[in-house]
Every structure is written in structure tokens, then in C-alpha cells.
Amino acid sequence: MVKLLSGCPALETMELYSFIGFHRLEINSLKLKTLKLKDYVRVGGNGNDLEILAPYIQNLEISGEDLECRFVDVSSVVNVKLIYSFLCIKGIPSIYVKDCCHEYRQVVNTLVQDNLQKLCYATDLTIGTWFTKVMYMLQFKGLPVSELNCKYLTLMLHMTMFNMYGVAGLLRVSPHVETISIELEYTLIDDFLVNDNSCCNPELLDLAKEDNMDLLSWVSSVEFHNLMKVKIVISSDACWKDHVKTGFEKVSKLSEFLLLNAPIFENFVIISKRRRCETCSMNCLSQHLSLLADKLLGRPRLFTNAAINFQE
Incomplete structure (x- = not known):
């Protein structure tokens, strides 16, 4: 991903579908203005969220299920489409501990609060x-x-x-x-x-x-x-x-x-x-x-x- 971004300095739009293999997407290109992400696949249900650092992106679209997404910097975004969802802990594989449900929901709520503040x-x-x-x-x-x-x-x-x-x-x-x-x-x-x-x-x-x-x-x-x-x-x-x-x-x-x-x-x-x-x-x-x-x-x-x- 780093080589793709650094090797395409004129790239204006990036669309990723059913993607896997990284938990942080950092885009510092001044040219790239549109980012569309659909169906991010979490490896092994390990609970790691996807961090997005894209200070110059103007158009952002994210869709899919079971996606824990965290905006680090999307300060230039103008048009945003968020139609993704995230499962209750009960619906996620058994490696999660049921006793953590209340704490887990608090984490998700805080994540949404932070993301809306960034937008x-x-x-x-x-x-x-x-x-x-x-x-x-x-x-x-x-x-x-x-x-x-x-x-x-x-x-x-x-x-x-x-x-x-x-x-x-x-x-x-x-x-x-x-x-x-x-x-x-x-x-x-x-x-x-x-x-x-x-x-x-x-x-x-x-x-x-x-x-x-x-x-x-x-x-x-x-x-x-x-x-x-x-x-x-x-x-x-x-x-x-x-x-x-x-x-x-x-x-x-x-x-x-x-x-x-x-x-x-x-x-x-x-x-x-x-x-x-x-x-x-x-x-x-x-x-x-x-x-x-x-x-x-x-x-x-x-x-x-x-x-x-x-x-x-």
C-alpha cells in the first residue's frame, strides 16, 4: 500500500473492496481526494480497528459489516458517507469474553463519539x-x-x-x-x-x-x-x-x-x-x-x- 501511494503521485481516487492485511491507512498525498472503503476484513476476528490518517481527503465513503473504524485525521473531508456497522460482542466469535460486554459497548460508543467529532x-x-x-x-x-x-x-x-x-x-x-x-x-x-x-x-x-x-x-x-x-x-x-x-x-x-x-x-x-x-x-x-x-x-x-x- 505504501509503494502504491508513493508510486502514483497523480492518483486522485482510491477504492478498496474486501481488503485485508493492514490496520492503518495513512495517506499524505495532496492529489488524492476521494477514498472509498468497502468490506474491510479483520484477520481472525482479532478486534483490531482500522485507523485512517488522511488529512487531505475531501470525499470519504466507508461501508461494510463488523468494521471498527477510527479516524485519526480527516480534517479536510467535505463529503462523508458512513454506512458501515459493527456487531455487538455477542455476535462476534467466542474468543471474546462475555463479561466484557458492557465495557466493550462503552468503547464502541466512545469510538463513534470521537469519529463524529472529527467529521x-x-x-x-x-x-x-x-x-x-x-x-x-x-x-x-x-x-x-x-x-x-x-x-x-x-x-x-x-x-x-x-x-x-x-x-x-x-x-x-x-x-x-x-x-x-x-x-x-x-x-x-x-x-x-x-x-x-x-x-x-x-x-x-x-x-x-x-x-x-x-x-x-x-x-x-x-x-x-x-x-x-x-x-x-x-x-x-x-x-x-x-x-x-x-x-x-x-x-x-x-x-x-x-x-x-x-x-x-x-x-x-x-x-x-x-x-x-x-x-x-x-x-x-x-x-x-x-x-x-x-x-x-x-x-x-x-x-x-x-x-x-x-x-x-
Whole structure:
């Protein structure tokens, strides 16, 4: 890797997929501006994290599973896409000691805190499902999270798995955001993942507390003074006739929360990415989203002239 970087002084973009063999990536090139990392493979499940030292990188994208990533220096980054996840210790090979679970979770939470602090000056930020759970736990425990300066926030979420309070908490530390895009995906495998038992008992107890919480009280006295546009895009390869009730309710509550707290709001767009369902032979996704748009039109909002549109 060192020879590759030193031998290609004009290199502008680096993309690494299913890579292995190092735990520190140091890039000091002034030319290299884009770094994309996908599916980092940890040798033998040894728990070592991946350190990234890239002070001149402007575009950073990281995706994959079971990835413990630490930002040492990404001070020039402008566009960031973080859709990776990290397993609870219960879901990692048996070389880990179960008694260390609580301490282990604290380490992961601290790591996320530090990484978000390093990204606080990025203007375009994309966050995945796993971060919403971690954000909820951080704020539920009263741990500080650095204020973000992003103007464009994209959330790439699984319909039934994202934590609504974690999303709201992320919005609370993003007071400068002007445009929010929420891309929700629902697949048949999501039902299996929701019932997955890989989480430890303390994590399940923390997440269960959200069932008894009110969103407005959880994120009280929040106004998005710069928020003007919201776009919600939902795609699905499963039938909506008998599924996603919980996920749909979360989207509805989150949408109402945004409308109630954006004084200069201009445009709210809901987009369905599938027209006809092969299971029920109906436009079940479009029907649900059209009802959501009608529901939002009838809800109170700070700026009554804000446009709410549904698109297929």
C-alpha cells in the first residue's frame, strides 16, 4: 500500500473492496481526494480497528459489516458517507469474553463519539442504520455528541430496523442542515434481522426503552432554523399489505416531527420507487405513501405554505 501511494503521485481516487492485511491507512498525498472503503476484513476476528490518517481527503465513503473504524485525521473531508456497522460482542466469535460486554459497548460508543467529532466540519453527510442505534444509546445515557455543521444530511436506513430516536438525536446535533434526504429500504430479510438474537441483553433493554418514549419530549425545544427541504424515498421488494406497520409508523412520526420544527420549511417530497407489487398485484407501497402525504397535509406545521408532494 505504501509503494502504491508513493508510486502514483497523480492518483486522485482510491477504492478498496474486501481488503485485508493492514490496520492503518495513512495517506499524505495532496492529489488524492476521494477514498472509498468497502468490506474491510479483520484477520481472525482479532478486534483490531482500522485507523485512517488522511488529512487531505475531501470525499470519504466507508461501508461494510463488523468494521471498527477510527479516524485519526480527516480534517479536510467535505463529503462523508458512513454506512458501515459493527456487531455487538455477542455476535462476534467466542474468543471474546462475555463479561466484557458492557465495557466493550462503552468503547464502541466512545469510538463513534470521537469519529463524529472529527467529521463535525463536513458539509455533506450520509449516515446508515447502525449509527441511529448508537446515537440513541449515546444520548439516552447523557453522553455528549459534537455539533455537526453539515448542510446536507442523507440517512440510508432499513425500514424496520432504524431507531427513530437516534435519528431525532442526530438531527438535534445538526442545527445547520438545509436539506434532509431519507432513503428507506424494506426487504424480506429485514423481518429476520429484526428478530435476530445477536444483541446482548443490556443493548436490548436500552433499545426497548424507546417504546415508552415520546418523540417530542425526547428531543424537546428543537427548531431546524435552516431546514427547507425534506425528501423521503422508500423502496421495497416485499408486500406492504401485511408488513412494515412499525416501520411505517416511525416514518410517519418522524415526518410530523420535522414539519413541526422547521420555521422556514419549503418542500416535503415523498417518493415511491416501486409501482406494482408481485405479491398482492396492487400498488401497495404507493397507496401507503399517498396516505402518508395526505396525513401530513392535515397536520399542523409552522409554515403553512410548505408544499407536500407524493411522487411515483
